[in-house]
Amino acid sequence: SWPSVKTGDRRREAEPVLPDFDSYNRRTHYVDIFNRGSIPFDYSVRSGKYYVRVSSERGRVEDQRRIYVSVNWRRAPKGRHRVPIFITQVGRRNRVVVYAQINNPIYPNLDQVDGFVEGDGYVSIEAAHYSKRIDEGGNRWIRIEDYGNTLSGMRATSSTDDGASASTGKTPCLEYKMFLFNSGKVDVDGIFSPTLNFMPGRGLRYAISFDNSPPDTVTLVPADYAAGYGKDWEKSVEDNVRRSVTSFELGKPGYHTLKVWMVDPGVVLEKIVVDLVPKSRDPFGSGVKQSYLGPPESFHRDVKNDNQD
Structure with missing residues (x-):
């Protein structure tokens, strides 16, 4: 069947x-x-x-x-x-x-892969397995060991409670290099720890980009968010995560770098799933299938497996 x-x-x-x-x-x-x-x-x-x-x-x-x-x-x-x-x-x-x-494929050679490799239409990444981490002064992403649903979490941490602007390029960034066989529309599912708008008068945001494109600032939790009711809150409680999907257009296959930027401190990133064959494009194609924890982590080489302090 x-x-x-x-x-x-x-x-x-x-x-x-x-x-x-x-x-x-x-x-x-x-x-x-x-x-x-x-x-x-x-x-x-x-x-x-x-x-x-x-x-x-x-x-x-x-x-x-x-x-x-x-x-x-x-x-x-x-x-x-x-x-x-x-x-x-x-x-x-x-x-x-x-x-x-x-x-x-003939390329890339298995022993020469740099980063992650797409398989079955997706790339699944544990947040702590970044290719590069960029800190800015007292602002940084730090690893929380044995945290979350699968492996760990990367928390956006700041010496102050002020939000940063990713558009300046002067904010902490996590980079994830990957080799893709597909191009066109891709959906990036950011899987974050469940959280609320705990900062007075402000929500929680992060920014995301591919390669050298300008970062898109994404609101994870709005400033006026009210917990305790509504489908969005119910779903975050059921799954013990908060999901945020961003769409991109990639012009060609090959190596690409996904970048996740800190905007507001307190955001904890657990996992990233890049869907190269979203259902809107092909309901019977490969790509991400529905599951509670998401797909297992994709093949990768030369990524960071511990906190780089």
Whole structure:
């Protein structure tokens, strides 16, 4: 069984395609074969290419069986490939073809990656794993160890309670270098610790930019925000985070640097998810799928894994 989406007056069924396989993240995906009746049946599974492996080529289903799919990267050819996996009910004509999409790029070389690499249409980043941290006097981002939902938090800290202006370029900044295979519209989901407008007469803001573009100042919590009611407050309590999505247009694939700037002290950044295939562009494409904690962290090299004081 797989999803469908309603377009106009018609419902279009999604093609059975596994999440992308790429030579950087090297994840294993799976297919569940389940019995919709009460009589057990036998199945067979065959990969369309020698370098795509399945955990079970035949067996018997009484209730449900999970078949793991992986790639032998030493044998996989370079480039992008689409490989069929044939799942057949033995003795019947029932057959389903599930596709594995393989991405084994020539560049960048696995051992020469600088920063993060897109996989399955997204880049998932723990905030503490920055490529570069820029402090400004007594203003800085500091790491809070074992804080938040996944790893830690980076807190915007100032020697005063005055807000900074990111447009001057003289404010603390966290930089995250990444290699992207997609371009066009991207959504950046900033995942912050739950917070309120605790500064009298002022909300909480941060700024964000890609490469050398001017920073966009984003209001995380408005100055007149009232806690205790409303869907926004309820969602932040349920998830134990506050999310903030900003959209960008990237002109070409390749290396890019995402920058998160301090504006108001007290903001705590936990995680960043860059969605290269947002649902507004392709409801059946790769990209970020809905989950409580967000996708696991993407493959990365040469990033900071501890606080640089």
